[in-house]
Amino acid sequence: MTKYQRVPGTRDIFGPDMQRFNAVTQVFCRVGCRFGFEEVATPLFEDTAVFAKSLGEATDVVGKEMYTFDDRGGDSITLRPEYTAGIARAYLSNGWQQHIPLKLMAYGAMFRYERPQKGRFRQFHQIDAEILGTPEPQADVELISFAAMLLDELGLGDKVVLNLNTLGDGESRSAYRSSLVAYFTAHKASLSSDSLDRLEKNPLRILDSKDLGDQALVMDAPIIDSSLSQTAGVFFERLTQALDALNIQYVRNPRLVRGLDYYSHTAFEFITTHLGAQGTVIGGGRYDGLIEQMGGSHTPSVGWAGGIERLAMLIEEPAMVSDSIVMVPTGEAAMLAAFGVVQSLRKAGFRVEQGFSGNLKKRMAKANAMNAKVALILGDSELEQGVIAVKDLSTAEQKLVRLSELETALSTYR
RNA sequence: GCGGUUGUAGCUCAAUUGGUUAGAGCGCUGGUUUGUGGUACCAGAGGUUGCGGGUUCAAUCCCCGUCAUCCGCCCCA
Known part of the structure; x- marks a missing residue:
């Protein structure tokens, strides 16, 4: 037996796997280019605070999944667990306000200390697209249509379903949050232990619990629509109208929530049933407050990220070409x-x-x-x-x- | 972090209720007379059965531990 093994959750990509991987990134760049996205490369690691503050201290990603260490100078460094926070930091560090609206795309490695599983790795790769500095739902539309066209050209149009929801603006979200807390607290006795935890940390997450008992409760839980402010309602309305006009199919999923704290308004996931428990292939949403929270001026933005490994597992094996x-x-x-x-x-x-x-x-x-x-x-x-x-x-x-x-x-x- | 699955040749897998020298296909190397590929045939190399301990006259097989793997929970791309 060989002495050295791969670190758990990492992969050596070679041969047909590499071709699949490249097929995903190549189509991504090709389609993104047509939409006018500009490629950007940000560092693999950042000051720990960049991620800890923006994703939310209570999230699992920050709480138990980050690769964090002190470098030789004693600074706390974290290997990027996601793209958005690093891109937001780059935006602030470089004064990219001058380029608003900024349409950026990138792909590369991410690191999360999770239990490896089908479609889930500790070092994995994402494609990512962001539009910074636009409050209009048109930006959301353009991003979603980019993702849809990408999936289409990868031949995944009928393997993936777009789930769409709104989390509302800050006002709607906190109103909804408290009505959910009130509802679930009243039914505390029948909640699963996982969900009791969520009730403390992130009550929205109870909505997509897989526990059958929870799901029964969720059926009758209040939905976001009744807490939506007028502006949030109009925003979502304009988004769905445009998607209809573009003939982009979606399912309204009022129970779709996102794990990271910075999201507001639009939330969406392209989901497949072909990958076991790891169904989300592309996920994203709007994060109007993030850059302000990181010390910049109000810069409403939207973005999504897609798992390259997950997409690569779904596509047909690229035909072997040899013209040599x-x-x-x-x-x-x-x-x-x-x-x-x-x-x-x-x-x-x-x-x-x-x-x-x-x-x-x-x-x-x-x-x-x-x-x-x-x-x-x-x-x-x-x-x-x-x-x-x-x-x-x-x-x-x-x-x-x-x-x-x-x-x-x-x-x-x- | 919790629960389960699997671990035999480079790869995919065999090996009867525990019983001699652990097999096959693919791949690899060489050959089937001089400088011509795919197909066919012949031969060869390649294993501490993940690792450590235990039970037994005897362990790939049973038991314990450990490492890894895959799947589910959790979380997310």
Whole structure:
């Protein structure tokens, strides 16, 4: 057995897994670009306070899932557990107010100390999109339609359902919160122990409890709509109208809540039933108060994040493409000459591979195994005549080509 | 943090109620006469049965512990 093991919850991504992973990020960047999002890269770690304050001290992410440590200078550092807080910090640090409305996209690694499970890792990767500095529901619409188009182009249109809710503005939210607390406190006796906890920390979370007893209670719990302020109601109305106009299907889920404290108004999740307990594939919402709370001026914003691993698990395996050309030299002199030929083909933009060992037969077998399109065979007799054998591996046709005309002969394989 | 599942070759899996030298397929290496791939055939390498302890004449198999894995709770992407 090998001495070293992966740290639990981490993965080594290779081969088909890597292709799936790349397929997700590539489609993400392509679609985001069409919407005018600009790519941004922020640090993998931040001052601990950046996350602790913004996500909410009582949330599980902050309370028990962060990778936090003191660096050699004695500062408390945290590996990013999510994107938004770091991006908000970057916005403040760099004075990006000047670019409002700022449409940003990013992807990269996140770290959360959780029990690993299907679709849940300790180091995982997210794609992320944010629009900073716009109070209008149009921004929410654009973000949701970005996500929907992304899922569509990944071929997941019918595997995923958009759940939509509003948490209202601050006023509505605290009104709703107290009516929920009143309701559940009255039924305290029949709540699960988990939910008794939630009643203290985050009563909204009781709404999506999986406990059957809780769910029965939740059926009759008050819903947000009755606590919604007029402005919050209008905001949500305008959002849903636009989604209807764009023909984006959604399910109104009044029990959809979000785990992080900074959300308000719009909350949404794209959910699948194909991944066991980890159904949320993209989730996000509006966070009008976050940047102000972090010391900036009032900067209403929206955003979402998607789990790359989860998306990668759902998509069809990308077709293996190989357009490569393989050089097969035989004999010492040819081996040396082959290097030069390979180099000039590569400079000309061809994808050329070259084995390092084996006789002609082995090299041909290798070329075949890597699904190459053409083999270039170069031996002593070819060298003498200044030619090279070009063999199409799918048709098995082979012809001699002058070395000087090789590039044009290969132009169809570029 | 709580509950359960599984751990045998690089990979996917076998091995009768505990019983000789732990097998197969794929992959890998070499070969089936000179410089031509896919198919077929032959041969070979590769294992401290996760690790540690216990029961037994005898443990891959039973028991305990431990590590890892996967699944559920929790939480979230």
